Amino acid sequence: MKPVGSALAADASIPGAAASVPVGSTFRDIAMLVRPRIAVMVLVTVVAAMGLTVAGPQDDAVGPAPGRLAVAMLLAGTALVAASSSIANQILERSTDRLMPRTARRPLAAGRMSPAAAWGWTAATLAVGAGMIVVAAGAWAAVAAGFTWLLYLVAYTPMKRTTPLNTAVGAIAGAMPVAIGWCAAGGPERLAAGGFEQALAVAALGTILYLWQFPHFMAIAWLYREQYSAAGLKMLTTVDPSGLRAAGQSMAAAMAMVPASLVLAVPTGSARLFFAAAMLAVLYLAATIQFAIRRDDRSARRLLLASLGTLLGLLSASMLLGGRIG
Numbered sequence: 001m002k003p004v005g006s007a008l009a010a011d012a013s014i015p016g017a018a019a020s021v022p023v024g025s026t027f028r029d030i031a032m033l034v035r036p037r038i039a040v041m042v043l044v045t046v047v048a049a050m051g052l053t054v055a056g057p058q059d060d061a062v063g064p065a066p067g068r069l070a071v072a073m074l075l076a077g078t079a080l081v082a083a084s085s086s087i088a089n090q091i092l093e094r095s096t097d098r099l100m101p102r103t104a105r106r107p108l109a110a111g112r113m114s115p116a117a118a119w120g121w122t123a124a125t126l127a128v129g130a131g132m133i134v135v136a137a138g139a140w141a142a143v144a145a146g147f148t149w150l151l152y153l154v155a156y157t158p159m160k161r162t163t164p165l166n167t168a169v170g171a172i173a174g175a176m177p178v179a180i181g182w183c184a185a186g187g188p189e190r191l192a193a194g195g196f197e198q199a200l201a202v203a204a205l206g207t208i209l210y211l212w213q214f215p216h217f218m219a220i221a222w223l224y225r226e227q228y229s230a231a232g233l234k235m236l237t238t239v240d241p242s243g244l245r246a247a248g249q250s251m252a253a254a255m256a257m258v259p260a261s262l263v264l265a266v267p268t269g270s271a272r273l274f275f276a277a278a279m280l281a282v283l284y285l286a287a288t289i290q291f292a293i294r295r296d297d298r299s300a301r302r303l304l305l306a307s308l309g310t311l312l313g314l315l316s317a318s319m320l321l322g323g324r325i326g
Contacts, residue, residue, distance in 0.1 A: 049181025
């Protein structure tokens with residue numbers, strides 16, 4: 001495998017590719033490849049799931065919560081697996097990425113990185129990341145991470161070219177980090193020892209993550225519907241330009257999120273967590289209703305911002321009010 005500097009060399013087969021890349025551009029390219037903001041959300045989800053898993057009294061039967069070193073290694077490994085999936089996704093989608101202004105500047109789409117070099121980084125980050133997860137949290141957490149990687153790349157990514165059902169499949173991959181955190185915190189053993197309430201809360205978190213993605217992705221799909229259409233991607237907003245199907249799907253998911261969010265408070269019986277979850281879910285539903293009624297760019301942008309705030313708020317509340325890790 002080549003060093004980072006040479007891996008980001010230009011592909012001469014693509015017109016306009018630069019012959020060399022300054023250091024600052026190299027760091028920007030790395031950020032585009034690994035998409036750190038998405039990785040951070042994944043890591044926060046893992047921590048929230050771990051906290052909910054160990055919120056009960058099963059320590060005597062199962063053992064204490066994972067220590068800080070184990071958690072740090074788990075998160076580093078998860079970040080590497082997430083980076084691997086992001087790089088592989090951009091390899092597979094480089095032809096369609098070139099057709100959309102929002103993605104045309106990515107390293108592979110623009111020809112600043114060769115597919116061969118990108119596959120090398122994909123394999124390396126996946127192998128190292130999975131190994132770190134095994135050492136820190138055991139095989140089951142690594143299996144959950146590997147399944148997430150496969151589902152995202154083998155199912156969701158190619159489905160974007162063929163059917164608008166891709167969102168439903170991609171949402172499963174987006175919720176899978178909950179399983180990583182649950183397994184890492186000894187979720188199966190804790191459930192066997194009587195941790196039913198904690199398992200219920202973790203299942204609620206996974207359900208929330210799954211449902212949350214529909215309004216979030218429909219807002220993005222609406223804002224970039226013309227670009228998606230030009231690239232031949234089958235989003236609901238391209239197969240139904242009126243936006244009615246996207247609005248209906250978003251509404252159904254946001255409404256289902258309200259009761260799912262309330263279950264987060266079950267393990268601790270925290271009134272503050274109950275109130276925070278209810279408030280955030282209702283506000284998200286309100287933004288979704290506005291988008292469903294108006295179906296314009298302004299309401300889509302508001303829904304997109306509301307989705308990010310809702311997710312951050314729910315995950316933060318889960319960690320601060322609903323769980324603990326050692």
